[in-house]
Amino acid sequence: MEIIMTIVAGVLIATATYLMLSRSILRIIIGTALLSHGAHLLLLTMGGLKRGAAPLLGQEADAYTDPLPQALILTAIVIAFGVTSFLLVLAYRAYQELKTDDMDQLRGNENHE
């Protein structure tokens, strides 16, 4: 199972990289969302998948699942959602103001308007 999960994470990150290399802001945002999904999946997989009972007192099991990766992912997912929504709003606002969503036209660091 770990192997499949790792491959899925890899595919997600590869797709994300492809999307982030494109010129349209919207595709880049989808790319960053996929990238964070890939990272979260990797975190879950590296922490070890379910190998025992739920980590509760009173469950007489031989092995318990490590709850920590899930707690970590929960935090990371919330943060990723927040950042993605901020980025979407920012992209919309920038599109209104700059009249383009093409990253090539947003290049340069000169101060001209």
Place this chain on the structure above:
Amino acid sequence: MNNLVILPILIPLITATLLLLIPKKVKLQKVISVISLTATTIAAMVLVHTVYLNGIQTLEIGSWRPPFGIVLVADMFAALLVLTGVIVSFTCVLFSFRNIGKDRENFFFYAFTQFLITGVMGAFLTGDLFNLFVFFEVMLMSSYALIVLGGTRIQLRESIKYLLVNIISSALFVIALAYLYGLVGTLNMADVSSKIAQSGQTDIVTVVAILFLIVFGLKGGIFPLYFWLPGSYQAPPYAITAIFGALLTKVGVYSIYRIFTLIFYHEPQITHQIIAALAIITILIGAIGAIAYWDVKKILIYNIVTAVGVIIYGISIATETGYAGGIYYLVHDMVIKGALFLLAGAMFTITGTDNIKKMGGLIKRHPLLGWMFFTACLALAGIPPLSGFVGKILLAQGGLEQEHYIFVGVMLFSSLLVLYSVMKIFMNCFFREEVLSPKEEKGTTKGLVYPSVILIALSAFLGLGAEFVYPYVFEAAETLMDPSIYIQAVLKE
């Protein structure tokens, strides 16, 4: 267990939420900001003193024993940075009272600043790598808001890039944490350190270490990952750039120091060599960039890059003198970068431009501003008796002890380039014939210079009072030198 450790995080956090409730009462917001920052400063001072007297202070949140619960750790290194960070942000907030403008004040500028301070303080004080990530995000989220606040075209354009770079580096951070958790099964820094010390730093751990270096290098702006920095820091107004330049990159630098002295210190021939090479290129690139531009803000921004290189170089020396030099320079740089940006902000207010060629003769009507800027330039370049000198001489001494002759040579040579780049500003903007007559000036410097006077006085104190500061810095360096002190204090085995 000492509740003092959480105060520098808690006070700004509570203040920020309070400020969110009173968006329309700007005067009240200012008063609350000042009260809260004064309280935070006092808390940070007490914290430094307590750490100095009683050693490392820890706070186990919810009384969960480490390595299981979340733990906050204040060693001398973190405490010093907390104190410097609070003072610098205090002066930046004082500056923004006069300068930031109604538009931004009405849209939660002070609240975001407090959130930013919360994140920075948390990143300094946390003893857990995942919490480091969380506090990074707290800090970055507020910095996103601050960088785009005002919504001018250039800000919108640069914020998109800034966000994208930081989102990618955050994803890499999670990936690095995943690998580390898979390898050692814990994310408590002290526990990770002792586990890696027991099992030895295998090759895969070194790979993870380099992944962390990439992540923090992106935040800190070391070569070749500094590319986003000049554009993004140029977009917001000076008060915000000052906070960013003084605090944000330094958090990345702090994290590099923390992990490479506490956790990944077993393979210095790989990791520390890479850091040394990157540091030296960063110094050169920053200095070249600073010389190339005729724009006050750009020159100062490239000087951030140079300073990051110099500080990072302290890690690769890996002796107590080297660490002490790095820490001293880090503290110095936070102070002086804040001062320089605030002074440049005052210059911008007068002239309405960043272009050196369009300024001249400011010294006639603004002598205090001029001489403050001159002093700050000397401190930046490391001219005695100001603060930059002490840090640089410790770094040079440490480097020479390790026989890094070329590195020390480049570092000292870069001081000349840095001095040239800022003197270019001083000579052209303050001397020459006057460009603006009194009537043409765009604004007054009333109330804009004294925040930087505080910082420059602090810089002079760090230089002249080195005898007084030394014991603190060397205690910090001692903790970095010997990770077992930190591990002992956290795990209490």
